[in-house]
Amino acid sequence: MNERRNKLVSILLNNMPMLLFVLLLIAFGAIAPESLQYQNIENAFKQASYIGIVAIGMTFVLLTGGIDLSVGSNMYVSAVIAGLAMQRYSVGAGPALLLCLVVGAVFGTINAIAVTKLRILPFVATLAMMVSGRGVGLMFSKSRAVAFPDPVTGLGSAELFSLLPYPIVIFALVVGGAALLLHRTQLGRQIYALGYDKEVARKAGINADRVQAAAYILCGLFAALGGFVSVVQLGNVNAGFGKGDEFDAIAAAVLGGVSLFGGVGRVFPGVVLGAVFIQAISIGLVSAQVDLYLHPLITAAVIFSAVLADSLRNTYLKKLSRRNIRLEV
């Protein structure tokens, strides 16, 4: 009896993000039934795709126990450089994407060097990159919006086999790739090990610096890709592009069950769900015509509940795993 209740509570707490998601859908359905149309759901996924890609990159870093605050600036710089290359040197879409990814990886490499070689705390190192990265981007763009040419932005609304929008397809590929990397390669398992304890990892013969560097480089790469996917949908890169996205990415990962202490969390379904969740809230609020000023408060309340559930779950699991000495009848 008691055991059954304990099991129920732990199932509930383990699936808190999912549960909140369902509750939210029900709430929207009740207030504004029209918000649950297929089109809105597809939009939620489409808009979630870019933040989801960035959040997956962020997940690598969070799993090592670090944090990357510079992804928003990274998105900006890499998109600006790719956009200018297309505008001025009429580079094609493919090479532009490649250039964008290279810039993102370089950005991530600088973070990696600061964290592993110069031993600067990730929070501080990536904060500095957030500020200076945006500065470099603005130098290139002269603070003006950079428009991507038509054929590229056409991709944003194009659909694969006129069924699935390209952003969602790319998102799905990234999810599959990241899950494969985390669970089926040595690097992935070592990222989890590093997040558990860096010192223990080093003693176990893991090249801790290399693994940590890889996480930051991958994060930079995925940030640039996420930025590109976003611009393809928006059409141009304005001076505020990417600002605040680092926090959405962190929120998506944490909503999806990634621990800020490192070592715990999964890309699928966790982070994917987290990213869709955040977009679904804003789409739902718009179509339910909720007061605009209330949007941030409601989003915050949902994130807060998810994180609260996570902490409740940890205390509860600790209590459960504590062995009873006496068998009480």
Place this chain on the structure above:
Amino acid sequence: MTRSALEFDRVSKSFFGVAALSDVTLSIPEGCLLGLIGENGAGKSTLMNALAGVITPDQGTMRLFGVPFHPTCPADATRAGIAFIHQELNLFSNLSVVDNLYIDGFPRLCRLPIIDKRKAYRQAAELLTAVDLCLSPATPIELLTPGERQLVEIAKALGRNARIIIFDEPTTSLTAAERSKLFQVIDNLRREGRTIIYISHSLDDVLRLADTIAVLRDGKLVSTGPGDQYSANRMVADMVGREIAQMYPARASAPGPESVLDVKSLTQPGMIKDISFTLHEGEVLGVFGLMGSGRSELARIVYGLDPFKSGSIRVRGTDAGAPSPIRSIRNGVAFVTENRRQEGLLMEAPVSENIDLSSLRRYARYGSARIIDRRAALKAARQMAESLQIKSGSIDRHRAKHLSGGNQQKVVIAKWLLTDPGILILDEPTRGIDVGAKYELYSIINDLASRGTAILYISSELEELTGMCDRILVMSNGEIQAQFRHSEFDQESVLQAAFRGRTTANQTEANGEN
């Protein structure tokens, strides 16, 4: 004549001018089990760290199977076939057994950077069978008991074809059943021709296992020879440099009449039931129980770390109220936990900060600004360190993690003594510390009792309790089963009481209190 697996030749190392190892020359034949003993700080860890490539000796050479060996990092030692099974296990508890076994070298799927899951599982299952551990390689480490984790570490060593395996205090957190299983596995390893270095303070274990024994003291090798030439007495004499005639210092005082701690029908479902006892001024009251008897849980509840459902705790006649550690400190209750590394010390902080930690409010100056008078705090810490004879470099710079186990425990006690506790709760205070330091601790406890401090002494070592206490309470199944006065101490009846009330359900490896 078998060849030498490992030779140390005049190895010396000093830190900041203090010799940690001087001129150690030792040769270990292949397939032999060497029992390495010595007090904390005698140089055992330094010697092993030299072997592991963590430190480089100042002088001397090492040879591995006759070949000169100069490791510069832990990976060098691993490659050379040396595996360490540490006291604190180095496993990732967020990962599965198979991940832990292959974390630095997974089998790959036809040279792709993809893990060959099937092969990894099959090999892992074989290794687990070799150490007699029946569980799925997919089990997360966090679900394993300390004994099972130890076996996983050994499986990991086997997976790397380790020819030399070093065990450092492997039995401290094991139950009796797990311990005998470990010994069986160790015997098997030796039969396969692997060379083993076994470091322990448990002299009985060393006598039971070792082919050869080596004793270190103050960085020097003081004696070595075949295991059957050693007795517990000789080992102690060699380690300490003198015969310890008596393990326990004599008590000069008797308990006073005044009761300082009154516990009445304390109950917490699933933990303890109906616990009542009175602790008097200057009394050393022992609490004995096997693992899982509820002894440590009782200590945590009395100190206020865990809640209780019914009953009362009165300190000096007044109700202690809702228990919390802060309340307890104000009431003059101090708690030395059984787990000093994780719960008792700030390992990265200097010794002096650790000592001052619980009495900082006393050095707060300038009214409500409460700025700490660092000089006064340091002075108090220094006095305390001197009176307990803590062996450390300059205490305001030397970090707690660099002290030996016995000295760390003294730091924890110093911290509490500085708060002038009327009641001191000690949970396994001598776990993992050496003979000499134990004796010093016993003397400190006697001295405190003679000055009127009431002491609740929790231990799983019966001999220690009979040597130290005025009374002993015996717990099992979360209840007090019996009570013995000093004149009635009798090991057999105490043990009988301790086994009473243990149902078959919790008799199976009742472990995992930590």
